[in-house]
Amino acid sequence: MNKFIILVYFILVTGQQLVAQKYIARQGRIALFSYTPVENIKAENNQVLSIIDLSKGRIAVSMLMHAFIFEKALMREHFNESYVESDIYPKATFEGEIIDFEPLLAGEQTRIIKGNFTMHGVSQELEIKAKINYVDDGYQLSGNFEAIVDDYHIKIPPLLAGNIAKVISVDFKFEYEPYQE
Amino acid sequence: MLKKVHKIYTKGALLLVVAVILFWWYVDRPDRYDVINDRPLGAITVDNISDYFNPSAEINALVPERLVEIEGQIKEINTLNGRHTVMLKGRKDKSPYIICDMQTGQEKELKLLKENDTIKIKGIFKGFLKDAIFLHCMITHHNINE
Known part of the structure; x- marks a missing residue:
């Protein structure tokens, strides 16, 4: 009888762990910063989707370019219409692997995420340092990286070249919860 | 002269x-839209959203940057990233949901809302990830079943 109870317990615990192999963040935050002597531009997107698959150590991120909020309407219009061409390339995505990720490690771990970031129809391989925290049956992932505007074939008109930085700083923060399909 | x-x-x-x-x-x-005064160009329910890939008259209203009225039940209200967000569900509590990033200045109205209330919100449709994303949302009707 005792063996039967242990077996049922083992199946339940293992089953629960299998269910929680994927974690989702529906409201991830990505902030873009462009610093130039002429002006500083900041934009944020608070509805970034990300899923991590613990069994494979993989991560996927998807965001809508139209969902970036700017301080000024003209900045948003230039961003969507002239720079990233959001109607033609509505999403930016990242797919990669969290190197040496230890899902069961309590507290904070700093890991390298290696993968491909696609924006404006151009893919670039990136290595990003990120902090991962296991908190309350979920994960928090945060960090930053720099994106070179030219790498993504984004053309800035000469008249506005002084207003937009050649290297954009990107901050990200995701709060993941178990994913139930 | x-x-x-x-x-x-x-x-x-x-x-x-x-x-x-x-x-x-x-x-x-x-960077603000005049959501209060502008008339929505379409109306949908969360259940319509499930048919996103089977175009219907209602779903055709979902063009990015359009102001749309949405009806659904509140699944969750949160303040992640320092912003008020209302997540709406349909009759079945499963994805796709509607994520509404609320326009500021509605804190009083938001306090009156609770899970499973049926509400109507108008907001600017931004696109579809796993869920439909709306920004600059305003509550237009609360507890429409009562």
């Missing part, structure tokens, strides 16, 4: 000032 020239210069200077003010207003206008 001098008076005439003076008048032309004065008018020219005034026009220049007006042009500079208008240009400055255009460049400096905040």
Whole structure:
């Protein structure tokens, strides 16, 4: 009888762990910063989707370019219409692997995420340092990286070249919860 | 003759000032939509969203940057990233949901909302990830079943 109870317990615990192999963040935050002597531009997107698959150590991120909020309407219009061409390339995505990720490690771990970031129809391989925290049956992932505007074939008109930085700083923060399909 | 020239210069200077003010207003206008006064260009329910990939009349209203009215049940209200967000569900509590990033200044109305209330919200449709994303949302009707 005792063996039967242990077996049922083992199946339940293992089953629960299998269910929680994927974690989702529906409201991830990505902030873009462009610093130039002429002006500083900041934009944020608070509805970034990300899923991590613990069994494979993989991560996927998807965001809508139209969902970036700017301080000024003209900045948003230039961003969507002239720079990233959001109607033609509505999403930016990242797919990669969290190197040496230890899902069961309590507290904070700093890991390298290696993968491909696609924006404006151009893919670039990136290595990003990120902090991962296991908190309350979920994960928090945060960090930053720099994106070179030219790498993504984004053309800035000469008249506005002084207003937009050649290297954009990107901050990200995701709060993941178990994913139930 | 001098008076005439003076008048032309004065008018020219005034026009220049007006042009500079208008240009400055255009460049400096905040990134906000007039969601309160604008009429929605379409109306949908969360259950319609499930049919997103089977185009219907209602779903055709979902064009990015359009103001749309949405009806659904509240699944969750949160303040992640320092913003008020209302997540709406349909009859079945499963994805796709509607994520509404609320326009500021509705804190009082948001406090009156609770899970499973049926509400109508209008907001700017931004696109579809796993869920439909709306920004600059305003509550238009609360507890419409009561």
